[in-house]
Amino acid sequence: MPNNSSHLPFVGAFDAAxxxxxxxxxxxxxxxxxxxxxxxxALGLPSSKIEAWKYTRLKPLEDTDFQxxxxxxxxxALDTVPSLLPNPGGRPxxxxxxxxxxxxxxxxGDLPDGVHLDCLRDVxxxxxxxxxxxLGAIAGDEAMPLxxxxxxxxxxxxxxxVDDGVEIEQPIEVVFIGGLTDRPVAYFPxxxxxxxxxxxxxxxxxxxxxxxxxxFANAVTEIDIGEGATFNHYTVQAESRDATHLSTTxxxxxxxxxxxxxxxxxxGRLSRNEVSVRLEGxxxxxxxxxxxLMRGREHCDxxxxxxxxxxxxSSREVFKGVLNDESRxxxxxxxxxxxxxxxxxxxxxCKTLLLNTGAEIDAKPELxxxxxxxxxxxxxxxxxxxxxxxxxLRSRGVPEALARNLLVQSxxxxxxxxxxxxxxxxxxxxxxxxxxxxxxFLSEEWRDA
Amino acid sequence: xxxxxxLHVSVEGKEILKGLDxxxxxxxxxxxxxxxxxxxxxxxHVIAGRDGYEITGGRIIFQGEDLTGLEPEIRAAxxxxxxxxxPVEIPGVPNTTFLKEALNAIRRxxxxxxxxxxxxxKMMREKTKELGISDDMLKRAVNVGFSGGEKxxxxxxxxxxxxxxxxxxxxTDSGLDIDALKVVAEGVNKLRSPDRxxxxxxxxxxxxxxxxxxxxxxxxxxxxxxxGGKELALELEEKGYAEFxxxxx
Ligand SMILES: Nc1ncnc2c1ncn2[C@@H]1O[C@H](COP(=O)(O)OP(=O)(O)OP(=O)(O)O)[C@@H](O)[C@H]1O
Ligand SMILES: [Mg+2]
Numbered sequence: 104m105p106n107n108s109s110h111l112p113f114v115g116a117f118d119a120a121x122x123x124x125x126x127x128x129x130x131x132x133x134x135x136x137x138x139x140x141x142x143x144x145a146l147g148l149p150s151s152k153i154e155a156w157k158y159t160r161l162k163p164l165e166d167t168d169f170q171x172x173x174x175x176x177x178x179x180a181l182d183t184v185p186s187l188l189p190n191p192g193g194r195p196x197x198x199x200x201x202x203x204x205x206x207x208x209x210x211x212g213d214l215p216d217g218v219h220l221d222c223l224r225d226v227x228x229x230x231x232x233x234x235x236x237x238l239g240a241i242a243g244d245e246a247m248p249l250x251x252x253x254x255x256x257x258x259x260x261x262x263x264x265v266d267d268g269v270e271i272e273q274p275i276e277v278v279f280i281g282g283l284t285d286r287p288v289a290y291f292p293x294x295x296x297x298x299x300x301x302x303x304x305x306x307x308x309x310x311x312x313x314x315x316x317x318x319f320a321n322a323v324t325e326i327d328i329g330e331g332a333t334f335n336h337y338t339v340q341a342e343s344r345d346a347t348h349l350s351t352t353x354x355x356x357x358x359x360x361x362x363x364x365x366x367x368x369x370x371g372r373l374s375r376n377e378v379s380v381r382l383e384g385x386x387x388x389x390x391x392x393x394x395x396l397m398r399g400r401e402h403c404d405x406x407x408x409x410x411x412x413x414x415x416x417s418s419r420e421v422f423k424g425v426l427n428d429e430s431r432x433x434x435x436x437x438x439x440x441x442x443x444x445x446x447x448x449x450x451x452x453c454k455t456l457l458l459n460t461g462a463e464i465d466a467k468p469e470l471x472x473x474x475x476x477x478x479x480x481x482x483x484x485x486x487x488x489x490x491x492x493x494x495x496l497r498s499r500g501v502p503e504a505l506a507r508n509l510l511v512q513s514x515x516x517x518x519x520x521x522x523x524x525x526x527x528x529x530x531x532x533x534x535x536x537x538x539x540x541x542x543x544f545l546s547e548e549w550r551d552a
Numbered sequence: 553x554x555x556x557x558x559l560h561v562s563v564e565g566k567e568i569l570k571g572l573d574x575x576x577x578x579x580x581x582x583x584x585x586x587x588x589x590x591x592x593x594x595x596x597h598v599i600a601g602r603d604g605y606e607i608t609g610g611r612i613i614f615q616g617e618d619l620t621g622l623e624p625e626i627r628a629a630x631x632x633x634x635x636x637x638x639p640v641e642i643p644g645v646p647n648t649t650f651l652k653e654a655l656n657a658i659r660r661x662x663x664x665x666x667x668x669x670x671x672x673x674k675m676m677r678e679k680t681k682e683l684g685i686s687d688d689m690l691k692r693a694v695n696v697g698f699s700g701g702e703k704x705x706x707x708x709x710x711x712x713x714x715x716x717x718x719x720x721x722x723x724t725d726s727g728l729d730i731d732a733l734k735v736v737a738e739g740v741n742k743l744r745s746p747d748r749x750x751x752x753x754x755x756x757x758x759x760x761x762x763x764x765x766x767x768x769x770x771x772x773x774x775x776x777x778x779x780g781g782k783e784l785a786l787e788l789e790e791k792g793y794a795e796f797x798x799x800x801x
Contacts, residue, residue, distance in 0.1 A: 490603065495640040498600045499654035499710060500628035500661070509645050509653070513693075516644025 111148075113169045113289040113319070114140070117255065120171040124258050126227035131235050139254030146248040155377075158433040158465040159404040163347045163373055169289040169319045172258065177203020179283035184208050185311045187339055187530045188276055195220060196276040201283070201318075202259035202290030212273060217266035218304070220275060223293055226262045234262075237295055241325035242353035249377075250351050253323040257293035260322070263306065267299035267329070274305040274335075274527065281320055282313040282343050289319040296324065298332040298360075305335040307527060312343025312370055319347045326354040328362055330384065336364040337527055339534055342371040344399065351377045358384025358413070365522050366393035367531050368403050369538045375404040375433075382409070382416035382444075391420045392521040394531075396511075396538045397430035397462075404433035411444040411474075418448070423518040424455040425511055426462035437469040438481070444474050451481035456514050458488060458507075508539040553578045553615060553749040554599075554718055560609035561591075561598050568594045570774030571610065576718075576767075579746040583760060584753045585785065586771035587793045592753045593637050595771070596722045599751075600634040601627045614718060628654070629661035631717030635707035635724045637753075642694040647706070648676065650694050651713050658714060679712045683735055700727035708739045719743065720751045725759040737762030757785040772796040 117140060126132040148164060149156040177200050184198050195212030197220065198205045204222040214220060226234050244250055261277055279292060298304060310320065320342065328334045342348045348371040356362050366376050380389045395403045409418045424432040434453045455464040468481040488510055496506035515535055522528035554576040561569040568591040576582050586592050598605050599612060601624035612619045619627060642650065656666040667675065676690060685705055695703050704724050711719055724736055740750055740763050752763065760768070760782055768784040770777045770793070777796050778784065 489640075492640045492642055494597075494600075494602045494624060495636065495642070496650070496654075497624040498602075498628055498634050498636075499650070499714065500625050500658040501650075501654050502625050502657055503623065505653060505657070506625075509650075510642070513642050513644040520644075 111164060111169075113171055113256070114143070114252075116171050123173075124256070125224040126231065126234070129227065129231055132227070135238065136255045139251045139256075142245055143248055143251040143255060146246070146251065149248050155406055155435065158435075159375055159402065161347075161373070163317065164319065167287050167317050167319070169287045169317075171256075172201045172203070172284075172288045172290045174203060176201040176284045176288055177205070181205070181280065181283075181313075184278055185280070185309065186276060186278065187307055187309045187534070188274060188526060189530070194273050194276060196278065197222065197261050198278045198280070199259055199292070200280045201288060202292065204259070212275075214273075215269055215271060217269035218271055219262070219264040221262050223257070223260040223262055223295070237297065237325070238293070239325075241327050241355050242323050242351065244353075247351065249321055249349050250323055253291045253293055253321050253351070256289075256291040256321070257323070258291050260292040260294045262295045263297070263304065265298045265302040265304050268301045269299070270303035271305065274307050274524070276307045276309065278309045278311060279320065280311050280313055281318045281346060282316060284316070284318065287317040287319070289321065292320065292322040294322070294324040296326045296334065298328050298334050300329045301331040302329060303333045305524065305527075306337070308336075308338040310338070310340045310342055310348060312341065312346050315343060315345065317345040317347070317372070318343075320349070322350040324350070324352040326352065326362070328354065328356050328360040330357045331359045332357070333361040333363070335524065336362065337522070337531070338364070338366045338376075339531065340366070340368040340370060340374055340376070341534065342374065344370065344372055344401070346371050348374040350375065352379070354378070354380040354389070356380060356382045356384070356387040356389055359386040360384065361387070362389040363523070364389075364391055365531065366405070367534060368393070368395040368397075369534055371401060371403070373402050375406065377406045379408045380410065380418070381412060382418065383412050385413045385415050387413060387416045389418045390521060391418065392422065392518055394423045394425075394515050394518045394535070395432060396425045396535065397432060398427040400429050402431040402433075404435075406433070406435040408437045408439065409449065411438070411440045411447040411449065414443065414445045414447070416444060416447055418450070419521070420451040421518045421521050422453045423515050424464060425458065425514065426455065426464060427458040429459070429461040431462070432464040434464070434466045434483070435469070436467070436481070437471065438479060440472040440474050440477050440479065442473045445476045447474060447477040447479065449477070449479040453483040454514070454517075455485045456488065456511065457485060508536070511539060512536070553580070554751070555613040556610070557613070558610035559598070559612065560607065561594060562606045562608055563594065563604065567608070568774060569598070572771070572775055574769065574776055576749050576751060578749060579744070580766040581740070581744065581750040581752065581763060583765040583768045583785065584751060584771050585755065585768060585788055587796070590772045591774055592771055593722055596634055596720045596751075596753060599720055600624055600632060625657065626661070628714070629658045633711050633714055633716030633719045635704075635711060635719065635721040637722040637726070639695050639703040639707055641696045643696050645694050646691055647694050648690045651676070651710060654710070655713055675713070679709060683709055683712060683739060685709055701729055701732045704728055705732055705735065708736050711743070712739055715743075717747065718749045718751070720753070722753045723755065724752070725754050725756060733759065734762060757789040760785050770796060
């Protein structure tokens with residue numbers, strides 16, 4: 104494979120930027136970063152020859168002169184924080200601007216004892232041993248270039264630890280704001296989440312772009328869910344329209360543990376949400392759901408792998424895409440049932456609504472089953488707006504724009520319903536409503552329904 | 553009120569209506585009967601303004617205005633209502649939301665004040681009570697999981713809420729039990745007034761026992777073949793459409 108990675112400006116600038124990266128004094132971290140950059144340079148940017156990257160090209164990374172972020176970029180003026188959840192006053196919240204934590208926007212909230220929420224930088228300073236033991240423990244795939252790149256460059260992110268038996272009712276919101284810089288920048292969040300036995304927590308991540316202009320966010324999130332624990336993970340990707348957002352999430356689900364997630368993508372010129380879930384213990388469950396709404400020439404890729412490694416594990420995956428104009432969607436969903444994972448229950452559904460003849464979807468659901476006593480299903484459909492339903496609404500007086508919006512919401516409903524927490528489902532539904540072109544009035548009723 | 557003159561309509565290149573004439577005066581209720589595939593639903597869709605029907609000749613005049621080219625929502629605002637032969641399921645959109653959006657859109661168009669949540673709920677309570685419709689059906693998504701009869705009742709509820717000037721009921725009686733049929737009939741009879749018009753498409757004489765039409769038309773081969781009074785329906789019930797030849801399709 105040709106090695107042209109070091110031509111990428113942000114890789115070229117790596118050495119210069121290194122003293123400013125978090126944990127610069129830690130020798131193990133120096134090695135960690137070193138192996139990352141070596142691996143990345145050896146691998147290069149993912150090429151279409153790699154199966155998992157068949158439909159997504161990372162052209163903006165080759166063409167744009169992305170620079171590492173500086174402290175100044177992190178201090179970009181910000182009037183309000185784009186919180187997803189209503190009444191953020193009491194809720195714990197962390198805010199990052201261009202990869203720098205903004206203490207003045209931090210709300211500690213009333214987290215119970217046994218919950219530790221920090222930014223990565225602080226953990227590297229105060230608890231480097233813990234960081235050394237956990238960084239890369241869940242996400243260590245040497246064959247994944249973007250993960251290696253993040254390994255070398257990680258400069259931001261948060262760490263959430265929840266001790267055994269501790270349950271947090273309040274959702275924790277983490278806001279990543281990008282943009283507002285005078286040149287294209289790149290930043291690399293690394294998030295670590297570890298739930299002890301029977302712990303419970305909910306995190307809502309909000310990637311939000313401000314202003315215009317390109318930037319590049321390359322995030323890696325490692326999630327370790329202990330026995331009997333439940334982790335709810337909601338992400339909204341609302342980057343600006345010239346942004347590149349590449350996110351890799353690796354999850355380990357222990358015995359009787361649950362991972363519930365929903366990824367809503369409504370922004371970004373180029374985005375990829377890559378998730379790998381390993382159901383390692385008996386009775387483990389994962390709900391891996393999402394929706395994406397793209398327009399213009401946006402490209403959104405959802406690539407997921409769910410591995411059933413133990414008996415009696417279950418997974419449920421619902422992804423819905425709405426593609427307008429000349430946008431592109433990619434859905435690659437692989438479910439692997441390993442030999443001893445008997446009694447696996449796996450369901451996958453991927454539906455796409457094409458609003459325009461110029462829009463395209465590449466959907467590739469895959470089942471790989473090595474056990475003989477399993478219940479698995481998958482389905483992928485692509486369709487256009489139902490003209491009869493549209494006529495039905497309009498014949499009752501509903502204006503065309505609103506009728507179309509209602510039908511898009513109707514289409515997405517099946518995915519959004521997977522979100523069990525009402526306030527979060529509502530927040531994400533609002534995002535969807537805002538995505539849809541205006542020119543319509545929606546009464547309160549819709550929101551309360 | 554409704555004046556259809558020499559209407560020619562094609563769907564996907566196939567001519568379905570071939571010079572249809574129909575005139576319904578204010579306060580009148582007309583029934584249209586005819587073999588399967590003769591174009592009854594096509595006519596109802598064309599009146600309501602559905603895309604995809606090519607009007608190759610003739611005109612539809614409603615209250616003195618040519619409807620050609622008007623969007624379906626504008627026709628609704630002008631008082632045209634079509635109860636669908638096959639009401640559409642819309643998952644995820646609650647029935648009340650749908651109705652409120654529809655009603656308020658029409659009110660906005662007419663320059664009337666929108667109903668707020670309270671006023672709307674109050675009005676809905678009255679209508680549902682009148683029509684014997686459960687609150688549960690209002691909360692549920694539009695027609696999703698409704699039985700055939702419930703879907704038809706829901707059409708009548710929508711009609712009652714939107715209060716149309718011209719109601720076109722496309723086989724609203726099909727699939728209804730006798731109680732529901734009475735409810736529908738009451739709904740239609742209630743709307744009966746000198747400034748309203750109803751066009752009922754039906755296969756069954758039974759409906760006409762409850763709603764007595766001023767005229768009965770037979771649609772076949774793309775045209776109104778015969779027009780008569782209530783007794784025509786009885787005659788059709790007995791003899792079928794043999795007199796008019798094979799189905800028009
Ligand atoms: N979209 C379409 N494409 C092709 N043919 C169509 C289309 N819509 C209607 N038709 C044809 O037009 C003819 C009239 O159909 P229509 O639904 O109006 O009949 P109808 O009188 O309502 O019948 P029924 O009593 O069965 O409801 C039929 O032959 C039907 O197959
Ligand atoms: Mg019909």
